[in-house]
Amino acid sequence: xxxxxxxxxxxxxxxxxxxxxxxxxxxxxxxxxx
Amino acid sequence: xxxxxxxxxxxxxxxxxxxxxxxxxxxxxxxxxxxxxxxxxxxxxxxxxxxxxxxxxxxxxxxxxxxxxxxxxxxxxxxxxxxxxxxxxxxxxxxxxxxxxxxxxxxxxxxxxxxxxxxxxxxxxxxxxxxxxxxxxxxxxxxxxxxxxxxxxxxxxxxxxxxxxxxxxxxxxxxxxxxxxxxxxxxxxxxxxxxxxxxxxxxxxxxxxxxxxxxxxxxxxxxxxxxxxxxxxxxxxxxxxxxxxxxxxxxxxxxxxxxxxxxxxxxxxxxxxxxxxxxxxxxxxxxxxxxxxxxxxxxxxxxxxxxxxxxxxxxxxxxxxxxxxxxxxxxxxxxxxxxxxxxxxxxxxxxxxxxxxxxxxxxxxxxxxxxxxxxxxxxxxxxxxxxxxxxxxxxxxxxxxxxxxxxxxxxxxxxxxxxxxxxxxxxxxxxxxxxxxxxxxxxxxxxxxxxxxxxxxxxxxxxxxxxxxxxxxxxxxxxxxxxxxxxxxxxxxxxxxxxxxxxxxxxx
Numbered sequence: 001x002x003x004x005x006x007x008x009x010x011x012x013x014x015x016x017x018x019x020x021x022x023x024x025x026x027x028x029x030x031x032x033x034x
Numbered sequence: 035x036x037x038x039x040x041x042x043x044x045x046x047x048x049x050x051x052x053x054x055x056x057x058x059x060x061x062x063x064x065x066x067x068x069x070x071x072x073x074x075x076x077x078x079x080x081x082x083x084x085x086x087x088x089x090x091x092x093x094x095x096x097x098x099x100x101x102x103x104x105x106x107x108x109x110x111x112x113x114x115x116x117x118x119x120x121x122x123x124x125x126x127x128x129x130x131x132x133x134x135x136x137x138x139x140x141x142x143x144x145x146x147x148x149x150x151x152x153x154x155x156x157x158x159x160x161x162x163x164x165x166x167x168x169x170x171x172x173x174x175x176x177x178x179x180x181x182x183x184x185x186x187x188x189x190x191x192x193x194x195x196x197x198x199x200x201x202x203x204x205x206x207x208x209x210x211x212x213x214x215x216x217x218x219x220x221x222x223x224x225x226x227x228x229x230x231x232x233x234x235x236x237x238x239x240x241x242x243x244x245x246x247x248x249x250x251x252x253x254x255x256x257x258x259x260x261x262x263x264x265x266x267x268x269x270x271x272x273x274x275x276x277x278x279x280x281x282x283x284x285x286x287x288x289x290x291x292x293x294x295x296x297x298x299x300x301x302x303x304x305x306x307x308x309x310x311x312x313x314x315x316x317x318x319x320x321x322x323x324x325x326x327x328x329x330x331x332x333x334x335x336x337x338x339x340x341x342x343x344x345x346x347x348x349x350x351x352x353x354x355x356x357x358x359x360x361x362x363x364x365x366x367x368x369x370x371x372x373x374x375x376x377x378x379x380x381x382x383x384x385x386x387x388x389x390x391x392x393x394x395x396x397x398x399x400x401x402x403x404x405x406x407x408x409x410x411x412x413x414x415x416x417x418x419x420x421x422x423x424x425x426x427x428x429x430x431x432x433x434x435x436x437x438x439x440x441x442x443x444x445x446x447x448x449x450x451x452x453x454x455x456x457x458x459x460x461x462x463x464x465x466x467x468x469x470x471x472x473x474x475x476x477x478x479x480x481x482x483x484x485x486x487x488x489x490x491x492x493x494x495x496x497x498x499x500x501x502x503x504x505x506x507x508x509x510x511x512x513x514x515x516x517x518x519x520x521x522x523x524x525x526x527x528x529x530x531x532x533x534x535x536x537x538x539x540x541x542x
Binding site: 021025031 | 137
């Protein structure tokens with residue numbers, strides 16, 4: 001699995017909060033650390 | 035020059051008021067100031083209005099109020115580059131920095147170097163970002179003190195000798211004390227007073243002085259034609275036109291990379307606060323345009339020909355134009371207000387700059403290379419010490435070396451800080467860029483930019499670039515960051531390929 005900007009929990013939260021920007025950033029950026 | 039007692043009394047009273055505010059700020063939005071994000075970023079809780087004052091106080095510094103009109107006074111229209119510069123900067127702020135804020139908030143970054151280090155997984159690149167930030171900011175702090183020294187001199191304090199430095203040293207000690215106690219909350223609160231004073235001073239100046247001189251038409255009529263417009267380019271050179279445009283655009287690209295701007299941005303409470311400020315901060319650019327006009331007013335009044343100000347011009351050069359204009363145009367009590375506005379206008383950015391440098395040192399040098407497991411309380415303690423060292427360094431620099439060094443180093447600082455654009459911008463927008471390629475680009479940018487400025491004897495950052503027989507004088511920062519960008523983009527896939535190749539070979 002590729003390293004991510006957010007933790008899985010935070011991704012779920014961001015989706016639930018409809019934080020589109022955060023979800024898009026998450027999909028776009030590849031962070032070196034989890 | 036004799037000491038102006040009335041002006042000095044008003045000046046000292048306002049200075050004491052903001053000193054009190056600085057200490058009081060520790061109790062404002064109370065939190066544990068032994069945590070670096072509370073001390074250095076105000077807990078990232080500043081809303082639209084506080085951020086507006088904080089960023090306004092942070093970016094439009096004392097040196098701006100002194101140096102921009104001084105440039106218009108000395109060189110004419112070129113000085114107005116500051117206006118398009120501070121207009122161009124806000125679309126960049128609107129587009130780029132809310133994105134940075136979100137990531138910094140999610141990942142707990144306190145500095146640009148935190149972001150770059152985390153994003154690219156490279157401590158070395160983060161170190162390069164931190165060192166560049168600190169080196170570019172230190173002369174900037176020194177220039178704030180120069181601005182303060184100019185107004186203290188204009189109040190009539192004796193120049194020369196140890197005693198003449200006493201007011202600046204006292205001001206700095208007060209600054210150091212409240213920065214240590216209250217962190218970023220102090221400049222945030224003081225910025226409100228500073229901006230009110232600046233707005234009052236500038237509005238009074240653009241109403242009263244033209245009224246005395248017979249209106250703006252009389253002022254413009256008194257300014258020599260060659261200072262009203264940029265000299266049209268001749269022959270095969272784009273002359274002042276390209277210099278003006280690149281200076282404005284390059285400065286706009288660089289501004290929010292400075293650690294103190296980053297601190298202001300990251301201390302806001304959301305990305306939307308940054309977006310709103312990108313719209314609202316233009317109000318300061320309007321005021322800056324009025325401030326630039328003070329240079330023409332000083333020319334129209336002919337302050338440089340008045341023997342009463344000869345000593346001031348002898349000590350401070352064209353930087354004395356605005357103080358002399360105020361002394362010539364206003365009664366003493368208002369001169370006190372105007373000078374206090376400028377001196378407080380030095381305190382706010384100096385505090386934020388020293389906090390920003392301290393955060394960079396603590397997070398990206400001390401924590402990364404000296405004590406990786408240092409507890410949070412120690413992190414804040416080291417930052418407070420570092421912020422003190424930075425300020426002391428600046429005051430020693432200003433008091434012992436000629437001012438021209440601070441100006442030259444600040445000019446180099448602009449060229450160095452813009453080299454952080456590729457790591458920050460590509461970190462936010464490019465999916466994958468190699469850290470080693472960014473590091474090579476950074477080194478090449480710093481090297482070529484410094485070389486370009488050195489060829490001008492460090493007296494100007496405008497480099498006459500000759501391409502195909504056409505000379506394009508332009509801002510060395512912009513030219514050098516282009517080289518940086520190109521190298522980083524071209525080298526990145528090559529380095530990636532080489533590392534993959536050597537990894538595959540090793541696996542075999």
